[in-house]
Every structure is written in structure tokens, then in C-alpha cells.
Amino acid sequence: MTAVTGRRKPAVGITVGDPAGIGPEIAVKAAADARVTDACEPILYGPHTEDALRSFRPGELSAAAGRAAYDAIVAAVQDAQAGRIAAIATAPINKEAFALADLPWKGHTDLLACLSGVDRAVMMFHAPELRVVLATVHVALRHVPGLITRALMDFTIDLTAAELPRFGYARPRIAVAGLNPHAGEHGVIGGEDDEILRPSVEAARGRGIDASGPWPADTVFGRAARGEFDAVIACYHDQGLIPVKLLAFGRAVNVTLGLPIIRTSVDHGTAFDIAGKGIADPSSLVEAVLLAAKLARTADRP
Numbered sequence: 001m002t003a004v005t006g007r008r009k010p011a012v013g014i015t016v017g018d019p020a021g022i023g024p025e026i027a028v029k030a031a032a033d034a035r036v037t038d039a040c041e042p043i044l045y046g047p048h049t050e051d052a053l054r055s056f057r058p059g060e061l062s063a064a065a066g067r068a069a070y071d072a073i074v075a076a077v078q079d080a081q082a083g084r085i086a087a088i089a090t091a092p093i094n095k096e097a098f099a100l101a102d103l104p105w106k107g108h109t110d111l112l113a114c115l116s117g118v119d120r121a122v123m124m125f126h127a128p129e130l131r132v133v134l135a136t137v138h139v140a141l142r143h144v145p146g147l148i149t150r151a152l153m154d155f156t157i158d159l160t161a162a163e164l165p166r167f168g169y170a171r172p173r174i175a176v177a178g179l180n181p182h183a184g185e186h187g188v189i190g191g192e193d194d195e196i197l198r199p200s201v202e203a204a205r206g207r208g209i210d211a212s213g214p215w216p217a218d219t220v221f222g223r224a225a226r227g228e229f230d231a232v233i234a235c236y237h238d239q240g241l242i243p244v245k246l247l248a249f250g251r252a253v254n255v256t257l258g259l260p261i262i263r264t265s266v267d268h269g270t271a272f273d274i275a276g277k278g279i280a281d282p283s284s285l286v287e288a289v290l291l292a293a294k295l296a297r298t299a300d301r302p
Helices: 023-032 034-039 063-081 095-100 108-116 141-147 150-167 181-185 192-206 217-225 237-248 283-298
Strands: 011-015 041-045 087-090 122-126 131-134 173-177 210-215 231-234 253-257 263-265
Touching: 011 023, 011 063, 011 283, 023 034, 023 041, 023 283, 034 041, 034 283, 041 063, 063 087, 063 095, 063 108, 087 283, 108 253, 108 263, 122 150, 122 237, 131 150, 131 237, 150 173, 150 192, 150 210, 150 231, 150 253, 173 192, 173 217, 181 192, 181 210, 181 217, 192 210, 210 217, 217 231, 217 237, 231 237, 253 283, 263 283
Parallel strands: 011 041, 011 087, 087 263, 131 231, 173 210, 173 231
Antiparallel strands: 122 131, 122 253, 253 263
């Protein structure tokens, strides 16, 4: 790891992600950004110097790159658990490179849950316009209906309600997006909405949570963006990420809920097509580091 400034502020670890992608470039740029150095002490994890990156060809998948990204994440998590850093912000990894390195995880979220010793973590995208929580993440679309269970939805609603106060929503208004078109039309277009989602919402309301839905997904995100809801729980990856990236690409921050450590990330991938060209935009990683620093300052953590 490399410390970038010695000022006494929350230390935020920045993992560089896949070293064959744009991660090292945006990590170095973000760590040098005046807004970042004013807010925290950024510490880089993983290959990011010219010498260290000679082992990786820009834009080329490799097991070595996947392993290097993994090793950086492990080191940052260990330091966060030991209190040596207050939070982690991650540059993007490549799932294919992880597979080439025989690593079983599909992304940061399940890896971080494993490293942190929690059974399940949840992905939220946070932007000024919209907050979206994903009930399922990196799974094939055909598997989603079978994964949308009452236990999963109860857990996701409860965790969202418990975590959002950290982001300034004391009693968050949570909307659940329907799985099927028109939220199932009362069973005419699929039964999951009435059989699973609606009972989960009603039970959450009985526990004192301000939850509603399931609402038709083609309108609920617009309603949330206009201020009617503080967060929307989406049933699957693209259902939630299309609206948030349409509204706030480059400004949205990926936050992992349910971990004992603070972790934020970018809203984009490794961008192999522009890796090594010096033109990558660090804006999303800057936002991720700033949010991590803000959460670290307000949390009762070292």
C-alpha cells in the first residue's frame, strides 16, 4: 500500500481493481484530487506504479490480473478490520479475470461478505437523484424469480431500513419494485408480486418500516427521483441499474450494505477498451472516496 498524504484525517483505502483495466489510473487520479485529500488520507492498494504495472498488458484478461485485484482487496479488508483504515473505496474488478484465477466470487459484494464473515451483503447505488438497492445481483435473469423469496425480501427491506439513516434518512420511505410487468396485475402476469413481494411489504409495515409496493417498475423509479421515496428495492440487477445510471452515471456510488466495514465503489466497469491510454475519468471513484470518508467521519469506528 502507498500513503498519499500524511495529514490526520480518516484513512480511506483505495483498491486499484483489475490492473489491466482503468482502475490503477483512476485510483492514482482520485488519490491526488484536492477534494479527496481535503476529506481523507487516501491509501492505495494493488499495482499502480509504472514499474508494478509492467507485468500487466492493458486491456488483456489474465489470471495474474485477477489474482492481483483479489490480493489488494484482501489486504484492504484486513487493514479495515484491524482499524488501520476507516473505509474502503474500490476500483472495478473483472469477473472473467477472477474466474481465470480460479476465484469463486462473482464480484466485490459476495467476496467482501465472505472476507467480513457475514452471510449476506446487499448492493446499493447512491446518487443525489436516486437510491437503488438490489435484491439479487450477478445472476442470470432466468434464475431471478426462483431467488425472490420471502426470506430474501424480508432481509433486504429490513437491512435497507436499518442502513439508510447513516445516509441522512432517519425514517426512510422504501418502495419495492414489482418483479413482473405492472407488478403482476394481481396475478394475471405472474404470481410473485402478490405471493411474495406484497406480503413482505405488509409484514415490514407491521414492524414499523415505511415500506410500500410492489409498484410497477416502469414508474416507481421516476417517482423516487421526484422525491416520493428515499430508496427503491429492485428485484434484479438491470431493473435497478438502468434508471440510476441513466440519471447519474459517473456520480452514483456503489455502497455495500450489511458489512462490518465501510465499502464504496464506482458505478462502472474496467473499461478495457481505454485502459492504458491516460484518458479515464476518475469522477465516480472520487465520489466513492468522498462518500466513504463522510461515512467514516460519522461512524463510531476507528
